[in-house]
Amino acid sequence: MALFPEPIPTAIESRPAQITPRDAARYDVRFASRASSIVSSAMRDLMALAERPEIISLAGGFPDTDSFPREIFAEVMSVIERGHVAGALQYGPTEGLLELRERVVEIMAHEGTQARVEDVMITSGGQQAIDLSIRTFVDPGDIVIAEGPTYPGAVPSLTTYEAQVVHVPMDDDGLRVDLLEETLDRLAAEGRRVKLLYTIPNFHNPAGVTMSLERRERLVRVAHERELLLVEDNPYGQIRFEGEPLPTLYQLDDGAGWVIYCSTFSKILAPGVRVGWVVAPPPVLRKMNLGKQGADLCTSTLTQRFILEYLRRHDWREHVARLNDIYRSRRDAMLTALEEEFPPEATWTRPRGGLFVWATLPSFIDTTDLIARAIEREVAFVPGEAAFRDGRGRHSMRLNFSYVSEAEISEAVRRLGQVVNDMIETYRALSPGSP
């Protein structure tokens, strides 16, 4: 008998696909309407080029994972190996490991938010918390109010559940609650039903702004007066470079039950573990629990265990402080480069935390078209169109500063600035009468 089994061949010669273009049509007539509503777009195809290795990409939303200490990773893995192998490889409760839920409550308390362990459910990333919130409440055609721009990653869920998205503008103090009220009045007059409002109050993705305290208080008041359900997405609250934390909407709601809170370990630890959480009143959480059973039964017990054992042994706040130092310098590099390289006609946000700057160009520049030129110069960003469901945002762009080095950020912004200035010069030549 051989001492070692034969290695499994790694290069498997697969049998050729049997589906020809003719056959592909057979699925077209069978796709559900929610699948059919996802269209091919030039933007998505162009964005795929951003993944080419030679391109400096400011397009992703990737946290820095280089800074996670290897020795701590090894230590936590060996703790699992010594005492938790069977559990880490087994199914777990749908709502997540109890002790991890307790730790979540502690983490939220660090931001000044009081939550009850029984209201917490662990999810597969914050993305699943968002998806479950929409899936639990939205029927096809229901209205979801979102900021304009909104998180591009929420768009697939909004599309899948066939939500009608109504955007409400933001300014430097976040969501314009006054315009929200006008929008709610208008929709009520039209007899249209709003199911929920989706918002990112802290260091908005993609807008880079934070909702002021006054706006938060007013928004929660509006929610109470009009019985409007708020989904508060807070992945970036701890990624703060300066200033004091503001109370979450969940905290301001004070247990009234009008806020569903979503967050994640992706930004404070690492996105690869795919662990997030949702906090919701018991009747809502029961429905979400059923939804999660259908989606994946439970979040990976291996990665839940990883986070738990990490949190037992280390101060996560030290890691976050280290990350924030890195991100602060990168943000500064980006803002400096924008100041130097972008034309005076452009405007951009100056985030005090998070991962993104939102820049807006003159209205004659379409940022989806601009991608073509940027790719030629080997630099990429997310066109603003991706953050709207109604075709707006075409003159804006999302720029990420968390993933590439300061030197690369400066170089990327320099190249983008050249492309933008070139387009401005061309426009002036095309419109001799204009200033």
Next chain:
Amino acid sequence: MSARRVAVLKGGRSLEREVSLRSGANVEAALRRLGHEVLALDVDQHLVRTLRAERPDVVFIAMHGKGGEDGTVQELLEILGIPYTGSGVIASERAMDKVAAKAEFQAAGVLTPPAYAFSQAAFRELGAAEALPDIEARLGLPLVVKPAKQGSALGVAVAHDPGEVPAALMAALAYDDRVLLERFVPGRELAVSVLGTEDPWALPVVEAVPEGREFYDFEARYTPGITRLHAPADLPAEVAQEAARVALTCYRSLGCRGFGRVDMILDAESRLWVLELNTIPGMTDTSLLPRAAEAAGIGFDELVARILDLAALGL
């Protein structure tokens, strides 16, 4: 037919990279079903070295747009002496440049919408914008503005009044330094695919009916279900014959080889206006050439086999 070692070139840095990857995947699967040894290459800066090391018998070029469809890759394959599918260097170059192609079509007596072409430099250095009102007067509105060298309708915009022309030019100039302003000819969108080199023949006409759109744009091209394709198109026999004749004239005028697709508009007076010729038509699930072949009783695998058989060298 004996099994050959076939390299499929796809992807690359072109803006139509994703479309090319979809075409390439379909072609690879067909070649495998046909029993060939397939080497799938996402084209990068090591292409020449890879081809020298791998020594394929023949190359199937499944690339669209700049680099793959404009004669560049073809030139390299000429130097390496590896036969390749589709048109040679010169025909590829001419077809990719809508301005040059138009001139050839006109010289061959084919109707094509009147157009003017400008470079970005003409606007910036020579004040070409001052001539825009004259162009609008001569061509009439609406106008189609398109990049001179770009596929899949990327950067194509329709301007309905003079105020919309600068924005349409800005969109087109994002994709190429040279742009065309062309008379917008309303009508039915027809495509005639051609197979063959010495004695080319036209496949049945395919009509694309994009739902609720002004023209056959990117989304309409690649989203299953948005566009209805009629193959063969419901046309009077003499119109279908005329479309085939026009397509073959265009194909010959550029000196194309292997395969190609001619896009045209049938207007209300039954006139056929040629828009462009693609030397590497799409082979995706929603593409027109596979539908045309099917209407002629040629399955996808046989189509790929025929294109491969016509692979050759020569400018």
